[in-house]
Amino acid sequence: MTHACGPTVGDLGELGLLQRLFRYCPSDVVGDDAAVIALPPGQRLVVTTDMLVDGVHFSDRTTAPADVGWRAAAANLSDLAAMGATPLGLTVALSLPQSCPVAWVEQLYQGMAACLDQWGGQVIGGDLCRSDRISLSITALGQIAPNQVFYRHTAQPGQVIVATGFHGLSRAGLELLLAPERGAGLTDSHRQRWIQAHRRPIPRLDVVAHLRALQPDFAQPIAAMDSSDGLANAVLHLCQSSGVGAVLDADRLPLDPALVDWVGLETARHWCLYGGEDFELVLCLPEAQAQALHHRLGPETMMLGYTTSDPAVRLHFSPTDPPAASYTADAGSLLDLSFNQGFQHF
């Protein structure tokens, strides 16, 4: 890490640092061995945890501390959105080297607070400890009425698979941050949007509100997952959990046309399916509901295929646009998707 001057975590000490960070927390909740939170009557608690490690999930080369904070909060809120839940708050466990500037930690918290201010929830607790590597573990809490939960296992054959926005943009943004010269031919607007997709992803809590409005009685369960580990991964998990398969249409993948222009169709499709960290929602919906959601969310929301009773998960190419030789297509124009091409931590 290279940083501007100013006091380090070691200079300030644990109690001093805690006092600074308490400013980002509601004063009536922190300062005890644990936080006490009220849930409205009839609501269930929704809990999710994500860990981020310096050098694995972020680096100073591509991500300012405020962006690390935003992304960490957004990744957790995205998991809440994937369950249909409303954010309540989060806890933050942070390991830091003594040499870490206090300003780095404060900017991290500012980024988290900015995301929470926009999407809901507060920092309600945490822990600090020493390590030679920065790591950040967030647990997010949300609330939901028990009959309104989105699970992965409730998809049924013949439903439409919807992705709530373009995929591959976070991967494109990372590319631009690692090799800025590659973006010379892009418009400022695309360059900025893709970098923003990487640095400040949006948890799709707005989609939850739309889905509730479309089906206020929740007569039919909604199967959902977020695409934090890639679009293909989300479709595969939804299908595996539900005991269904899927056929996706290669021509209806949620691709930004400018991305196709920039890196070519082949790479754009790969980033779309396997790039990860787009934090969109992937949903299995009856066709009418899928159409209505598409209408509300706009053209970047794609109905990319449908679920099948055959458990295979395949990508279908039109005869005029076959997959490139680098893919091993079986069954002619159908390509099996697999977990193996996505990011695995180990």
Next chain:
Amino acid sequence: MTHACGPTVGDLGELGLLQRLFRYCPSDVVGDDAAVIALPPGQRLVVTTDMLVDGVHFSDRTTAPADVGWRAAAANLSDLAAMGATPLGLTVALSLPQSCPVAWVEQLYQGMAACLDQWGGQVIGGDLCRSDRISLSITALGQIAPNQVFYRHTAQPGQVIVATGFHGLSRAGLELLLAPERGAGLTDSHRQRWIQAHRRPIPRLDVVAHLRALQPDFAQPIAAMDSSDGLANAVLHLCQSSGVGAVLDADRLPLDPALVDWVGLETARHWCLYGGEDFELVLCLPEAQAQALHHRLGPETMMLGYTTSDPAVRLHFSPTDPPAASYTADAGSLLDLSFNQGFQHF
């Protein structure tokens, strides 16, 4: 780390490891983007987070993976006990090197499960990621009726300060693990008890049940904190939060007489006050309640002093037993306690 053979985390891959760890979780709760938990009507949610880092909080030299798991769970359950709460479950975020044996991770989970089996709660979710250093972040969830919460800020002058058991034993156990030859003169029973205090601390959820039985109507708030960061730290925090001070009696510190015999009174007092990780509860109670609790819990529960309106926190020595010269006693036989002698992470 040195470990026996067997597959590593890298051999198994993230999905393979996840599948193994799912065995330790209730199958109806894990496997989605988040867990959904029901709270009984009228109960509040209690949330606490602790992070443990290899080389800082534990090492293979002194702690087997099952003990790391037990201690991590126990530390979090202890925070719930300090709030008066009943455990619901916990989430586990784990960073691991690829070279880490799968057996290490499974033993970690077995240790957590053993602690939860005994004291309540289940593993309800988590996250896995890669790092060159093992770290473990646990968020524990508990439940409590809103009028039964123990806070730190409700102590009043003239209450009795109670510690629910001996202090300094975890520090003694660590000493025995680091330098076994020092324990040659000890009985097996003391040696084992102190090592167990370090490896398998007990979260004092039993004390919560006793306090509820003693005061079923919760007419008077109970001020409480756990002594994970040391007995002195707990008294100082309780006093600071409540705007009171305290006088502790040096002759009534919760000291194991065998520990005094082993390391001398001076060191035993220091470990008792500043050793940390004893995970007892420190309570401020009206005298009658303190007496009744002492009666229920037995002689290791000490009434070690009382709260005062004067905000100083002092240790009082009898004239026949003054503090050693290494302490800077002011006001004759009164010694100011301070946060600075305890463990700070930075």
